[in-house]
Amino acid sequence: MHENLSPPGPPPSPDMVWIPGGTFAMGSERHYPEEAPVHRVTVDGFWIDRAPVTNAAFARFVQATGHVTFAQLPPDPRDYPGALPEMLFAGSLVFVKPPGPVDLRDITNWWRFERGADWQHPWGEGSTIEGLMDHPVVHVAYADAEAYARWAGKDLPTEAEWEYAARGGLEGAAYAWGDELAPGGRPMANHWQGLFPWQNTMEDGYERTSPVGAFPPNGYGLVDMIGNVWEWTSDWYRPRHPDEKQKACCIPRNPRGGAEQESCDPAMPAIRIPRKVLKGGSHLCAPNYCRRYRPAARYPEPVDTSTSHVGFRCVVRPR
Numbered sequence: 001m002h003e004n005l006s007p008p009g010p011p012p013s014p015d016m017v018w019i020p021g022g023t024f025a026m027g028s029e030r031h032y033p034e035e036a037p038v039h040r041v042t043v044d045g046f047w048i049d050r051a052p053v054t055n056a057a058f059a060r061f062v063q064a065t066g067h068v069t070f071a072q073l074p075p076d077p078r079d080y081p082g083a084l085p086e087m088l089f090a091g092s093l094v095f096v097k098p099p100g101p102v103d104l105r106d107i108t109n110w111w112r113f114e115r116g117a118d119w120q121h122p123w124g125e126g127s128t129i130e131g132l133m134d135h136p137v138v139h140v141a142y143a144d145a146e147a148y149a150r151w152a153g154k155d156l157p158t159e160a161e162w163e164y165a166a167r168g169g170l171e172g173a174a175y176a177w178g179d180e181l182a183p184g185g186r187p188m189a190n191h192w193q194g195l196f197p198w199q200n201t202m203e204d205g206y207e208r209t210s211p212v213g214a215f216p217p218n219g220y221g222l223v224d225m226i227g228n229v230w231e232w233t234s235d236w237y238r239p240r241h242p243d244e245k246q247k248a249c250c251i252p253r254n255p256r257g258g259a260e261q262e263s264c265d266p267a268m269p270a271i272r273i274p275r276k277v278l279k280g281g282s283h284l285c286a287p288n289y290c291r292r293y294r295p296a297a298r299y300p301e302p303v304d305t306s307t308s309h310v311g312f313r314c315v316v317r318p319r
Helices: 055-065 142-151 159-167 258-262
Strands: 016-019 022-026 039-043 046-049 091-095 111-115 230-236 275-279 298-302
Touching (some): 016 159, 022 159, 039 159, 055 142, 159 230, 159 275, 230 258, 230 298
Antiparallel strands (some): 022 039, 091 111, 230 275
C-alpha cells in the first residue's frame, strides 16, 4: 500500500529522490535470525539521497565546519577499561586480505586497527582518497554521520525507512532487484565474489569500494543501497524485530533510554557501548560469509566504531 504518492514540492537538494509512503513487510524469516519476524510497517513519504555520501561531499562538509572525525581522535582510556595504553591511538578498522584460507569464526584474521586510518586515509598512514572522490566516504562513526546530516539540513534514516527505500517497491523479494543474486550472470551490486576473505575473483570489477552509481539503480532510482558500503541508520539495535502484536505500525524514529541500553553487546558487560543498526551489506559480503547483501539484512555496529566498509546516506522528512 502506498501513500503520499506525489512529492510535497521540489527536492530539498538535487541529489535526493522522493519515496512515497506506504506499508510493507519488513524483515525476513529465510536468512539470519535477527531479521525475523516479518512484520508490517508503515512509513510516511520522505526524501532520500540517491547515493551514499561520497568523499567529495564529505570533504565539503569538513572544509565548511572543520569537523574532526572520531577516527582522528585518540580514544579516551576511561571508555575502554583494561585497554593497553599503547593501543589507544587514533585510527580505524581496515580490512586486510589474508594470503590464504583462515578460520571464519575469528574476524581478527582480516580486520586490523590501523594507526592513522580515517576518511582521508582509507587504508592507514600513507594512503589517500586521490582518485576516489566519487566513492562512498568510509571510516565514519555514527557521530560523524549525524554531524554531516545536521550540517546538510538532513537526518539519518530509520531502519524501516532505509529498508523500504532499498526494496524499490519489490515486496518480499530477496534482493533489491528480485530473487536472483546475479540475473543472467550480471553482478547487480558491489559484493565479494569468491571465497571470503582471501580469494576475490572480482567478477564485479572491484576489489574494494566502487564509484557510486557503478551498478543499476533499484525501482526507486536509488544506487548502492546494496553492497559497496554498509550504511548507518538511526535505530538502536535489538536482536530481533518486534512481532505484529508488539508493533503494528511505525518504528520510532529515534528511540531513547531503555532501547539504547538494550542495544549494548551482552558479551561485553564491562564496555557499555550502544549499537546502531547498519543496513545494506558491503563489498566484503560474500556467499560463503555474511550473505547480507539484501534489504532485510541488518547488523549491530557500536557507535564508537568506524571501518573501511561503513558509510551512510541521509533523508529529509516533510515538515
